[in-house]
Amino acid sequence: MHGNAAKFSGLSASAGLCQSRDSQDRKGQKLPFVEADPWAIVCCALRIQIFVISQKNPMLSRSLQWRNGIARFPTGGLYVVALLAMCFSLMRALALFGSAQYQALLPLSFTLMAITPWIVLTRLGRDQIGLRRANSVGAYATAVLVGALLALVCGVIGSLLFEVGPQNWYVSIARNFERSFDTAGKSTLILFAVFTVPSMIFSPIGEEFFFRALLQRSLEDFTSRSLATVCECSVFALVHLCHHGLYRTSLGFSFWLPSGIVWAVLMFLTGYLFAYFRSKSDSIFPAVVCHMAFNFAMGVYIFSILWDAHPVP
Numbered sequence: 001m002h003g004n005a006a007k008f009s010g011l012s013a014s015a016g017l018c019q020s021r022d023s024q025d026r027k028g029q030k031l032p033f034v035e036a037d038p039w040a041i042v043c044c045a046l047r048i049q050i051f052v053i054s055q056k057n058p059m060l061s062r063s064l065q066w067r068n069g070i071a072r073f074p075t076g077g078l079y080v081v082a083l084l085a086m087c088f089s090l091m092r093a094l095a096l097f098g099s100a101q102y103q104a105l106l107p108l109s110f111t112l113m114a115i116t117p118w119i120v121l122t123r124l125g126r127d128q129i130g131l132r133r134a135n136s137v138g139a140y141a142t143a144v145l146v147g148a149l150l151a152l153v154c155g156v157i158g159s160l161l162f163e164v165g166p167q168n169w170y171v172s173i174a175r176n177f178e179r180s181f182d183t184a185g186k187s188t189l190i191l192f193a194v195f196t197v198p199s200m201i202f203s204p205i206g207e208e209f210f211f212r213a214l215l216q217r218s219l220e221d222f223t224s225r226s227l228a229t230v231c232e233c234s235v236f237a238l239v240h241l242c243h244h245g246l247y248r249t250s251l252g253f254s255f256w257l258p259s260g261i262v263w264a265v266l267m268f269l270t271g272y273l274f275a276y277f278r279s280k281s282d283s284i285f286p287a288v289v290c291h292m293a294f295n296f297a298m299g300v301y302i303f304s305i306l307w308d309a310h311p312v313p
Contacts, residue, residue: 110206130284147293196299204291
């Protein structure tokens with residue numbers, strides 16, 4: 001109690017809240033007279049509000065804590081994350097568009113995304129990006145339901161607009177799976193397990209740790225949280241054009257219109273939903289769970305509805 005009183009008195013003094021002068025009372029004694037400065041009152045109120053918020057969550061009042069080699073430069077961390085984002089995107093493109101020898105780059109890129117916070121951030125920095133316990137256990141249950149529902153909505157939209165044709169994004173994802181794994185003679189249940197289990201581990205952990213946690217928090221040091229979320233979700237959507245939207249032919253690369261644009265919008269909204277869970281729970285783990293539920297429901301939709309219906313390339 002005494003410590004907080006001292007801090008608040010310090011805030012008042014530093015804001016220059018009051019100006020003191022002497023005045024005479026009826027008996028001729030000098031008593032302190034306080035003249036209020038309206039502008040100083042506003043400044044002090046803002047400082048007190050910031051103080052209260054920082055007491056509830058000290059992480060909000062600090063810049064992201066990078067390791068020493070990166071922390072020496074004011075914008076060094078953001079440049080490092082931007083460079084890593086380009087490298088991980090290139091690895092994904094090579095895995096999806098390149099020859100079979102590059103397919104291992106996809107799970108490798110997810111793994112590197114997941115461990116990056118331990119390489120570039122201090123322990124405090126990892127706590128700042130959300131690698132800590134969620135403030136509500138109920139957030140996990142909500143994340144599962146919302147993530148699964150969103151995946152089913154994406155599937156229904158694709159089927160209504162493009163049926164089982166090549167412009168259906170889930171058909172593109174199924175074809176990518178067929179190119180990376182020998183599906184001949186395998187039961188649908190086995191294929192579902194081979195597809196779904198890795199997709200519930202590698203991409204949810206890797207992408208959430210990197211996009212929603214590290215990239216977004218890096219941007220928040222230089223702009224507002226809302227704008228940082230928009231920028232991060234835009235990058236997330238563009239990267240997922242490798243899964244559907246961009247495709248390679250004998251003449252080079254081409255783009256599916258209009259489905260590529262619709263898919264990018266859906267991925268932006270999906271990323272925004274994941275970011276909502278990260279912000280609401282003050283932890284990245286509900287976003288990871290939501291992403292896992294999305295990928296699981298996507299696998300259910302692909303193998304229960306599209307797998308036997310879409311034409312084999």
